[in-house]
Amino acid sequence: MSPDSTTTERFTGALIVRGEAGYEHARVARIHHSRHPQRFPAAVLLAETENDVVEGVRLARERGWKVGVKSGGHSFPVWGLRDDGLLIDLFGLKDIHYDATTGIVSVTPAVTGGQELNPYLEQFGVFFPGGGCSSVGVGGFLLQGGIGWNFRG
Incomplete structure (x- = not known):
């Protein structure tokens, strides 16, 4: 099922449908072990904006797809991969903001704790x-x- 132009125009990021070039790479990108599950989403959305996520969920609802999400890719059971669903990959959606007045930090899910957030x-x-x-x-x-070295801190 190829996306039509009205579908692809909904996204800043790329929507890659099963069978298209780049699909297999997008499906297993950043899985941090060699056990790639034999689960195949109908499409992978490489989200770049919050609107991409919103429109991805809308597209999934329109097509009757379940939604899976990948933030960093370290999920050993690879929960985000769902057969005939939509995998929303958040890797391209990264934002960090620290409010020194409140001490609250806001981050998007794909921001890495040690490589990006702590620095x-x-x-x-x-x-x-x-x-x-x-x-x-x-x-x-x-x-x-x-669980990390400072998780009790």
């Missing part, structure tokens, strides 16, 4: 108690119970 926070004298692997996305760390 940013260092200038403010604070840190994220991330996992032992610096390339884990904050979304997966927070949702899947990441």
Whole structure:
């Protein structure tokens, strides 16, 4: 099922439908082990904006697809890959903001704790108690119970 021009114009990022060039790479990109599940989404959306995510969910609803999300790719069971669904890959959607008044940091899920968030926070004298692997996305760390050297801090 190829996307029509009205579908692809909805996104800033790329929508890659199963069977198109680049699909297999997008399907397994950044899976951090060699066990690539035999699950095949109908399409992969390489989101670049919040609107891409919103429109991706709308497209999935229109087509009757389930939605899977990948932030960093360290999920050992690769929960984001769902047969005949839409995989929304958040790797291209990265934003970090620290409010020094409140001490609250806002990040998008694909921001990595050790490679991106902590170097940013260092200038403010604070840190994220991330996992032992610096390339884990904050979304997966927070949702899947990441454990790191400073997790009790």
